[in-house]
Amino acid sequence: MGTTTSTKVPAGQKPGPQVRELSQAAVRLAGDSGDGMQLAGSQFTATSAIFGNDVATFPDYPAEIRAPIGTLAGVSGFQINFASREIHTPGDRVDALVAMNPAALKANVGDLLEGGVLVLNSDEFTAGNLEKAKYDQNPLETGELSRYHAFKIPITQQTLEAVKATGLGPKDAARCRNFYALGVLYWLFDRPLESTTRWINGKFSKVPAVAQANRLALEAGYAFGDTTEMFTVRFRVKPAQLRPGTYRSLTGNQAAALGLVTAAEIAKRPLFYGSYPITPASEILHELSECKTFDVRVFQAEDEIAAMCAVIGAAYAGNVAVTGTSGPGMALKQEAIGLAVMTELPCVIINVQRGGPSTGLPTKTEQSDLWQAILGRNGECPLPVLASRSPSDCFWTALEATRIALKYMTPVVMLSDGYVGQGSEPWRIPDPAELPEIKVQFASDPKTFEPYTRDANGARPWAIPGTPGLRHRIGGLEKADITGDVCYVPENHQRMIDLRAQKVANVIHDVPDQDVFGDDGGPLLLVSWGGTFGAVRTAAERAREAGQTVSHIHLRWLNPMPRNLGDILKRFDQLLVCELNMGQLQLLLRGRYLVDTCGLHKMQGRPFMVSEIRDKIDELLGGAA
Amino acid sequence: MSAPLDPTLVATPKDFKTDQQVKWCPGCGDHSILVQLQKVLAARNINRDATVFVSGIGCSSRFPYYMETYGIHSIHGRAPAIATGVKCANPELDVWVVTGDGDGLSIGGNHFLHTIRRNVGLKIILFNNRIYGLTKGQYSPTSEAGIRTKSSPAGSIDYPVHPVAVALGAEVTFAARAVDTDVQQLQIVLQRAMDHQGTAFVEVYQNCQVYNADAFEWATDRNTRLDHLVYLEHGKPLIFGKNREKGIRVNGDNLEVVELAKVSPDDLLIHDERTPNPAHAFRLAQMHYPEFPEPMGVFRAVQKPTYEELMLGQLAAAREQKGPGKLDKLFTAGDTWKVA
Numbered sequence: 001m002g003t004t005t006s007t008k009v010p011a012g013q014k015p016g017p018q019v020r021e022l023s024q025a026a027v028r029l030a031g032d033s034g035d036g037m038q039l040a041g042s043q044f045t046a047t048s049a050i051f052g053n054d055v056a057t058f059p060d061y062p063a064e065i066r067a068p069i070g071t072l073a074g075v076s077g078f079q080i081n082f083a084s085r086e087i088h089t090p091g092d093r094v095d096a097l098v099a100m101n102p103a104a105l106k107a108n109v110g111d112l113l114e115g116g117v118l119v120l121n122s123d124e125f126t127a128g129n130l131e132k133a134k135y136d137q138n139p140l141e142t143g144e145l146s147r148y149h150a151f152k153i154p155i156t157q158q159t160l161e162a163v164k165a166t167g168l169g170p171k172d173a174a175r176c177r178n179f180y181a182l183g184v185l186y187w188l189f190d191r192p193l194e195s196t197t198r199w200i201n202g203k204f205s206k207v208p209a210v211a212q213a214n215r216l217a218l219e220a221g222y223a224f225g226d227t228t229e230m231f232t233v234r235f236r237v238k239p240a241q242l243r244p245g246t247y248r249s250l251t252g253n254q255a256a257a258l259g260l261v262t263a264a265e266i267a268k269r270p271l272f273y274g275s276y277p278i279t280p281a282s283e284i285l286h287e288l289s290e291c292k293t294f295d296v297r298v299f300q301a302e303d304e305i306a307a308m309c310a311v312i313g314a315a316y317a318g319n320v321a322v323t324g325t326s327g328p329g330m331a332l333k334q335e336a337i338g339l340a341v342m343t344e345l346p347c348v349i350i351n352v353q354r355g356g357p358s359t360g361l362p363t364k365t366e367q368s369d370l371w372q373a374i375l376g377r378n379g380e381c382p383l384p385v386l387a388s389r390s391p392s393d394c395f396w397t398a399l400e401a402t403r404i405a406l407k408y409m410t411p412v413v414m415l416s417d418g419y420v421g422q423g424s425e426p427w428r429i430p431d432p433a434e435l436p437e438i439k440v441q442f443a444s445d446p447k448t449f450e451p452y453t454r455d456a457n458g459a460r461p462w463a464i465p466g467t468p469g470l471r472h473r474i475g476g477l478e479k480a481d482i483t484g485d486v487c488y489v490p491e492n493h494q495r496m497i498d499l500r501a502q503k504v505a506n507v508i509h510d511v512p513d514q515d516v517f518g519d520d521g522g523p524l525l526l527v528s529w530g531g532t533f534g535a536v537r538t539a540a541e542r543a544r545e546a547g548q549t550v551s552h553i554h555l556r557w558l559n560p561m562p563r564n565l566g567d568i569l570k571r572f573d574q575l576l577v578c579e580l581n582m583g584q585l586q587l588l589l590r591g592r593y594l595v596d597t598c599g600l601h602k603m604q605g606r607p608f609m610v611s612e613i614r615d616k617i618d619e620l621l622g623g624a625a
Numbered sequence: 626m627s628a629p630l631d632p633t634l635v636a637t638p639k640d641f642k643t644d645q646q647v648k649w650c651p652g653c654g655d656h657s658i659l660v661q662l663q664k665v666l667a668a669r670n671i672n673r674d675a676t677v678f679v680s681g682i683g684c685s686s687r688f689p690y691y692m693e694t695y696g697i698h699s700i701h702g703r704a705p706a707i708a709t710g711v712k713c714a715n716p717e718l719d720v721w722v723v724t725g726d727g728d729g730l731s732i733g734g735n736h737f738l739h740t741i742r743r744n745v746g747l748k749i750i751l752f753n754n755r756i757y758g759l760t761k762g763q764y765s766p767t768s769e770a771g772i773r774t775k776s777s778p779a780g781s782i783d784y785p786v787h788p789v790a791v792a793l794g795a796e797v798t799f800a801a802r803a804v805d806t807d808v809q810q811l812q813i814v815l816q817r818a819m820d821h822q823g824t825a826f827v828e829v830y831q832n833c834q835v836y837n838a839d840a841f842e843w844a845t846d847r848n849t850r851l852d853h854l855v856y857l858e859h860g861k862p863l864i865f866g867k868n869r870e871k872g873i874r875v876n877g878d879n880l881e882v883v884e885l886a887k888v889s890p891d892d893l894l895i896h897d898e899r900t901p902n903p904a905h906a907f908r909l910a911q912m913h914y915p916e917f918p919e920p921m922g923v924f925r926a927v928q929k930p931t932y933e934e935l936m937l938g939q940l941a942a943a944r945e946q947k948g949p950g951k952l953d954k955l956f957t958a959g960d961t962w963k964v965a
Contacts, residue, residue, distance in 0.1 A: 050962045195960060242964045246957065258955065265952055272714055292943035294950035297713050297936055302739035306706035309699070309736075313679070313710025316697060317718065321710070339700050428964075429956045465677045465695035465711070465718050473643075473689050475698030476682075485645070486690065 018233045019190070024083035025237050026091030027185065029178075030108045031100030031121075032069055033062055033076040036178035041078025042424070043182060047195045049249040049426050052239025053082040056390075056534065057424045058090035058607065063279070063362045070124075070132040075107040084238040088390070088534030090423065092609035095235075096188065098181050100124060100155070102133035109145075118148040119184055121177070123156035151230055155180050155221075162220035163213040172210070176217035183221020190236045193218060243428055250427040252391035252420040253280075256324070256350060257287035259398025261294055264320040267406060267438040270295040272314035272321045274307040276329060279362040280418040281352035284324040304332035308349070312336060315345040316474070318442065318464035320402060324350040326418075327369050328359060331376070337411055338377040341500065343474045344452075344460045346405040350398070353417040353530075355605045364605025365419035367530050368581040373413040374559050374588070380497050382504040384408070385559040387415035389533035392427035394420060397556070403438045404510060408503055409459040415558070417580075419607045420531040443470055451484035458503030507560055514562035518544060518551030521571030524620055527597070528578045529555040529585055532608055536578050539613035548621055558585070566593045574620055576600055578613055636670050638663040645690045654805030654831030655684060655752060659691055661808060662750075665815045676719045679708040681728040684759050685752035685831075688723040702733025705740035708747050709932070716933040719819075722749040726767040727757050730786055734766075741795040743932040744823040750815075751788050751828050756837035774836075789924055790910040792826040793903045799825040800906060800924040805832060806845050810856070810921060817923055823931045843914050853914050857922035862893035865918045873917070880908060882917060898926045 027044065031037045038059055049055050060077040067074030081091035096117040099105035101124040112118060125140050139145055140152055159177040160170060179200075186193060197215055204211035225231060250258070264271035273296065275285045289298045297319065301307035307323045315321035325333060330351045340347055353369045355361025373385045384404055388397035394416055401414040443449050443461035446469030452460050463470040472484060480487035481495055516525075517540060528536040533554045540552035553568060555561065569575060569589065577586045578600040586599045600616045602608055641663040649655045666676070676694040680686035682701035689696030695718075699707050704722045712720045722740075729737050729751045740747065756774070757763040763776040764783065771780040792800050799821040803811040811829065818825035830841045843853045855865035855873065863873035864885065872893040874883045880894065897905060906925040913919065930938075944950075 046960055050960055052962065052964065198960075239964075244964050246961050246963050248957065248959060248961045261950075261955060262952060265950075270714065272710065274710060291950065291955070292940050293947050294955075295940060297940070299709070299713060299936075301706065302735055305703060306709075306736050306739070309703040309706035310710030310713070312699070313697070313707035313712075314714035315710075316695075316707075317677075317711045317714035319714040321714070335700055336703065343697070429961070432952075464715075466675050466715060468674050471673055471693055471695055473678075473692075473696035473698065475689070475696075476700050477698065 017231050019236055020233055021236050021238065023085055023237070024081065024087060025096070025189065025235060026079060026081040026094040027096045027098075027189070028077055028079040028094045028108060028111065029098045029181065029185075030075060030077040030104035031098075031178070032104070033064070033067060033074045034069065035076070035100045036175070037076045037078050037100070040178040040182045041080060043196045043199060044185060044191070045080050045424055046199070046249055047186070047191050048080065048082040049247065050195050051191060052242075053084065053237055054087050054240040054242060055080060055082045055249065055425055056087055056090045057081070058419065059422050060606075061363055068132070070101055070103055070129045072103045072107055072133060075104050077104070077108060082237055084240050086240065086242070088538045089607070089610060092611050096185070098185060100177070100181065102129045102135055102139070105139060106133045106135065112148055114147050116148050117188065118145060118150040119181065120150060120152050121155035121181070122152040123154045153184065153224065158220060158224065159217050162216045166209045166213040166216065168209055168213050173213060176213045179214045179217040180221040183218040183223075184225055186218075187222045187225025188231065188234050190234055193222060242426065245428040247426040247428055249424050250392055250395070251283065251422055251424040252388065252394040252416055253283035253352065253422065254287050255392055255394035255427060256388075256398045256414075256416060256421070257284050257291070259395040260288065260320075260322055260348070260402065261291050261296060262395070262435065263399050263402035263438055264296070265294065266435060267320055267402070267440045269440055270297055270319045272297045272299065272311065272319040273323070274299040274301050274310035274314065274321070275324050276301050276304045276307045278304070278326045278329045280354055280421050281324045281326045281329075281350065283421070284350065284352075304329035305336060308333035308336035311347045312340050312343065312345055315340070315347045316343070316465070318462070320406070321346070322348040322350065322402070324352065326352050326354045326362075327356045327372070330369055330372055334372075334377045337383070338379065338381050339476045340411040341377070341381050341383055342476050342479070344409045344500070345411070346409050346462070347411045348398070348401045348405050348414060349411060350414045350416060352421040353415060361605040363418065365417045365531065365607060366580050366603065366605065367417055367532065368584065369415065370529075370558060370581065370584040370588075373415055380501065382501050382559070383411050383413060384504055384507045385413045385415065386557050387530035387555070388420055389530060389554060389556065391420055391423050391425045395427060399436060403436055404507055406438060406440055407459065407510070408457055408507055409462060410504060415530055417531045442467065446470060450482050452479050452482050454499070454503075457509075458499065458506045505560055508563055511557045511560060511562050513564045514553050514555070514568055516551050516553055516568060519549060520551075520568075522549045522551060523573045524550050524576060524617065525569070525572035525574070526550060526552040526576050526578060526613070526617075527555070527585070527589070528552070529558060532578055532580060535608035535610050536613055538610045539617065542610065543614060543617050548617060550617055550621070555585075558588070561592065569593050569595045574598060576616060576620060578608060580607070636667040638667045641666050641673065641693050643691055643693045647691050648687065649684060650835055652832070652834035653684070654754065654829070654833070655688070657805045657808065658750070658752060658811070658829055658831065659688065661811045662815055663692070665812055665819065669816070669819065671719065675717060676721070677708070677711050678721045678723060679704045679711065680723040681733055682759070683725040683728045683757075685723055685725040686728060702728050702731070703736060704728070705733065705736040705747065705749065709740055709743075709745050712746055713933050713936060716746065716937065720747050722747050724749065724751050726751065726753045726755060726788070727765045730788060730791065731766045737791070738795045741792055741797045741824050741826065744798055744929050745932040746823055748818045748821070748825045749827070750818075751826070752831040753788055753828050754831045754833035754837055755785075755840050756833050758833050758836050762836035787910055787913075788828045789826070790907060793907045793910055793925065796903055797826045797925065798823040798929050799926050801826070802828045802830070802919075802921055802924070804830045804841065804844050804854075804921065807921070814922065817926070821926060823929060844919065853918050854921050855912075855918040857896045857898070857909070857920050857924065859896055859898045859923070862890060862895050863920075864893065873912075880912065880917065898923050901927060
């Protein structure tokens with residue numbers, strides 16, 4: 001919880017709960033996967049964002065659509081961090097926890113700060129549910145929750161009571177309990193109800209009874225906070241001072257989809273998105289399927305391989321061609337990505353990484369596909385790789401990936417991850433002037449055309465079928481320089497390997513120099529990439545506030561890497577590479593720059609906590625400064 | 626089908642030849658298919674600039690290098706998926722897939738199935754030589770059970786798939802078959818495929834001179850082939866034989882060969898390529914030598930909206946209803962708020 005800035009009783013009111021002003025608070029909603037926690041969490045997020053807080057979220061849900069009710073395996077959670085200042089992460093531990101059943105309590109209470117607010121649905125603490133959650137004794141009675149401000153509320157009963165007037169059956173009526181819980185939270189954190197009310201009205205416009213029931217439940221939860229004397233304190237988190245502009249809350253996957261549509265619009269070409277459903281990348285497919293007023297051609301393929309291959313075909317025929325997937329799907333696509341490298345066709349492959357190997361942890365986050373992105377194909381097969389660092393950054397990363405693919409006639413891999421893709425934060429809507437230029441120039445002159453000539457960037461011409469006189473054949477066999485004919489001449493193979501490598505190396509002209517947060521040199525540099533940005537930057541900020549000499553660089557480009565990176569690395573005594581894998585960036589840095597590095601690795605399907613990074617900083621700097 | 630580039634110019638088969646040396650073995654059936662297709666495209670004055678040949682891997686998949694059109698020689702089994710991307714990106718193009726029995730039905734079986742069920746506007750020519758030629762002679766998914774090859778010295782224990790039957794199982798809107806050496810009939814079938822809207826599937830029995838020579842001798846031998854093949858004609862009874870003395874009759878759930886002299890012509894099975902139910906064509910696809918004469922020609926030709934038509938149709942409908950998409954509207958969709 002952020003620092004308390006004031007404590008006051010609002011004037012002119014009956015002596016009610018204290019209002020405590022916070023600069024930041026983290027809240028987690030947890031329940032059974034059928035309890036609607038993801039929905040309630042997204043509503044809390046939207047409301048807080050519209051209220052003006054900076055927000056960051058982290059949904060955590062099981063891979064099973066419907067794990068057995070009430071079990072630990074079925075617990076679904078949604079964490080929101082909201083603040084009156086800029087924040088980079090969903091927060092380590094939470095200030096408030098809503099637990100809709102014993103399993104949710106058991107799985108999450110360890111992350112609740114001592115003295116934190118715990119809202120419990122006491123109706124669900126039955127003998128059966130306690131057993132499913134593997135509680136020998138009822139935690140509501142043992143005193144083990146005395147470290148927290150625990151509030152036992154019969155949420156199910158209260159909800160049924162509140163929605164009686166709608167005439168809904170008990171099953172449908174009880175479904176509204178997530179809105180009741182949300183209402184309690186809204187009261188507790190002094191949030192307005194308007195945004196959620198508006199959402200309910202829109203969502204359930206065709207079933208007025210359900211809309212009414214959800215509204216009533218929300219209002220009843222809020223009123224409960226107001227009238228009960230259970231709560232002695234409520235919290236207020238003021239709006240943040242964000243960069244002026246119009247904002248909207250976006251998940252990383254939504255942002256990536258928007259970025260792709262934007263890129264295709266700027267390039268004035270149709271967008272072709274070929275994809276096979278896979279967690280946690282499917283939302284990109286869903287988002288783009290909604291964009292039918294744009295020329296967005298969505299192809300749900302029969303498998304990952306077909307998705308990538310269709311992308312190659314669409315690229316050959318002149319579309320902005322993109323596929324999205326996650327780890328196992330990426331593995332399946334690799335042979336076809338090699339064909340895209342060989343045929344030098346522009347396309348983007350988005351990998352929203354998840355826990356591996358194999359099926360691994362489908363709904364959990366990891367950064368273990370870096371090697372797969374850079375090294376994962378047969379033969380010498382280089383391609384540009386960049387990674388997004390936060391949900392809203394997916395918009396800019398997708399735009400940049402597309403721009404580079406078209407400029408250099410190459411497949412480009414964009415790495416995202418489950419945490420970034422499914423987390424959300426405010427996105428400042430860009431001015432058209434801020435958007436990059438993306439120019440598409442098709443070959444058109446039959447007199448000068450040869451398929452494998454190159455421009456100054458090393459890119460070959462894009463000659464699309466339908467163009468008079470530019471008939472040519474491409475394929476996966478080695479190409480002769482210039483003509484593109486099949487060629488087995490030894491020297492030619494060497495030359496083509498060199499040309500393809502040089503082309504990808506040339507992307508360096510579009511890679512900005514790396515900036516350093518903190519000092520330009522010193523005892524310790526934190527190095528990160530992708531979705532760990534928030535946690536690592538926050539750790540660096542806090543360490544510096546505490547007087548430690550720590551700097552941080554966060555890589556957007558993994559291939560090629562920024563020109564000045566080697567120099568920066570050599571200016572620090574120690575390099576701490578923080579990544580959610582066992583040292584993939586570390587190996588690349590050691591190999592490329594001959595520097596020693598130390599790694600902070602975490603393979604738990606969860607993002608770094610700021611405290612974990614700070615502990616490591618303390619260790620490396622010999623204790624807190 | 627795209628319009629000819631310039632209607633006043635008359636194309637010749639030579640216009641569809643490239644400068645690349647054709648590297649198939651002497652006697653390979655692929656030569657004939659290449660030549661017939663070049664003739665058919667020239668006869669129709671097809672616009673070479675709006676035609677794309679896509680292939681996978683295998684002997685047959687070298688085809689695009691020899692066609693003076695646009696082309697992609699891709700990776701093993703994936704040609705239908707790549708061609709789907711080409712067609713969706715630009716439905717104006719004529720897109721052909723050239724594949725083989727291993728490429729199309731083994732490694733690429735999944736794409737074959739799904740491309741067909743979507744009715745993507747592609748012409749798929751499957752060169753069936755019932756053997757892996759490029760990898761030097763292993764049994765393929767269409768090889769006869771028991772065949773002895775390098776990888777099946779004691780005889781193959783795989784039961785074969787029958788390409789036309791597989792395509793019909795996915796409810797292909799056009800299915801046909803021809804033999805590589807039967808030049809006339811091959812041309813007819815290729816022309817029909819060219820005219821079809823939607824997925825047109827053509828199986829060609831193709832001789833591999835080196836690794837599976839004479840696999841189709843029964844279908845090509847001048848003296849006996851008319852006893853082993855029945856040419857399908859829409860609306861006409863199935864009659865075959867050197868002297869057209871035999872026919873096919875339905876007997877309960879089965880088909881049987883009958884002598885015309887002994888039955889009334891009214892009892893013979895009448896071919897209907899346009900019947901919506903694929904069961905008729907599927908039954909024909911189950912006629913195998915030597916028990917039956919094998920049908921040649923068009924098994925099925927029905928109309929159904931194509932995938933690319935439906936895809937672009939949805940986009941057009943959305944634009945008509947809501948107006949063309951605007952980025953600023955897309956950006957501000959949903960709840961927004963201002964920070965001053």
